[in-house]
Amino acid sequence: MKRPGIKDLAKMLSLNPSTVSRALSDHPDIKQETKERVRAAAREFNYQPNLHARFFRKKTSGLIALILPEFNMFFVPGLMDGINESLVNSGFSLIVFFSDNQIEREKEIVNHCLSWVVDGVLISLAENTNTVDHLKSFKSAGIPLVMLDRVIFSPDFSSVTINDEHAAYEATKYLISNDKKNILGIFGNSNLEITKQRVHGFKSCLDNYNVPYSDYDLIFKDALSGNKNIESKLRNTPYNAIFIMSDELLMDTYPVLLKNRQYPGQVSIVSISDGKIPYQLYPKITHIRHSGYEIGVTAANTLIQNIKNDTYEEQNIKVSTALVELESV
Incomplete structure (x- = not known):
């Protein structure tokens, strides 16, 4: 039938x-x-x-596409909650795609979204995406797009992030203020804008407080062979503190510290986190808290405003962060 x-x-x-x-x-x-x-x-x-019939009748599908690099990122559930809540309240429906951290898959999804006549797009970029050229087809088609979290700043598109440089600066400053001057920084993929911003904040703080460091004191996820690099540096260098730029890296690093009996006791930790993982570790981790939910709400509301006003004003919005002092310093 x-x-x-x-x-x-x-x-x-x-x-x-x-x-x-x-x-x-x-x-x-x-x-x-x-x-x-x-x-x-x-x-x-x-x-x-029939969504296609609706589109030809009203020139709107009521669909918003969310393109994410991967599912197993700790802030994704909160992010999706915030986005979905805002969209439902405004009469839109959400469809979700995962690029598997591959730009080629990301490009395929872009083509799907164009053929499905979505009303707008929210995207967090794949790790190996180094250009937004493939996204400009949305602008040509009159479809608003907002980048979030993992972005490439561009005059063509709006973005919603935290102030990544400031968050890393404040985390590092907190360690220094607690007399931690031998600090290891653990970062993600060095090609990502989010990593570059957090590295800059980390280095700027060390420079401003005259704390010596070298490139040896920075570890990047894309340069790791498992956790051997972390183990080697912790074994051979008397670090008394670690700055960790994300929940994913915190969960990677924590077992290494326990294995080597360096935490708790020998090293202090401050991370950037959405605020859930730090409470599940012992001792609880002091962190700079950012809210995936708030980023989601802000990005969705920005997109909705562009759709309803039929405007494409580019904005680079920074969602606030806060220091949460717990037990790891």
Whole structure:
């Protein structure tokens, strides 16, 4: 049995197709009794609107695409909660794609979104994405796009991030203020803008407080062979503190410290975190807290504003962070 359409519902209810369509759209000219009859029939016969027909009729699909690099990032659930809440409240539906941290997959998803006539796009870039050229087709098609978290700053698109440089600076300053002057920095992929900003904040703080360091004192995820590099440096260098730029790296590093009996006791830790993982470790980890939920809400609201106002004003929005003092320093 084929899926019923507007004409089928109209025939069942002895109504004009235009009346059924307006009833489903909650048009004010349609009586409430008629709306309820139509909705009841739509539920009974599992009527689903044809999104392509809706697009050609209204020039809108009601769909927002969210493109993420991977699922197993600790801040993703909060991020998706914030995005979905804002979109639902504004009458949009969310479809989610994962690029598997590959730009080629990211490009395929871009083409899917263009063919599915989405109303807007939210994207956190893959690790090996080093250009936004493939995203410019959205702008050409009049589809607003907002980058979030992992971004490449561009005059063509808005972005929502934390102030990554400031967050790393404040974390490092906290360690220095607690008389920690021999600090190891652990960072993610060195090609990512988020990593570059946090490295700059870390180094700037050490420079401003005249704390000596060298490139040896920075470890990058893409340069690691498992955790051997971390183990080697902790074994051969008398570090008394570690700055860790993300929850994922914190979870990678924590077992190494326990294995070598360096935490708690020998080294202090400050990380940047969405605030959940630090409470699950012992002692609890002092951190600069950022909210994935708030980033999601802000990015979604920015996109919705662009869609509804039919404007594409580029903004680089910074979501606030806060120091949470716990037990690791």
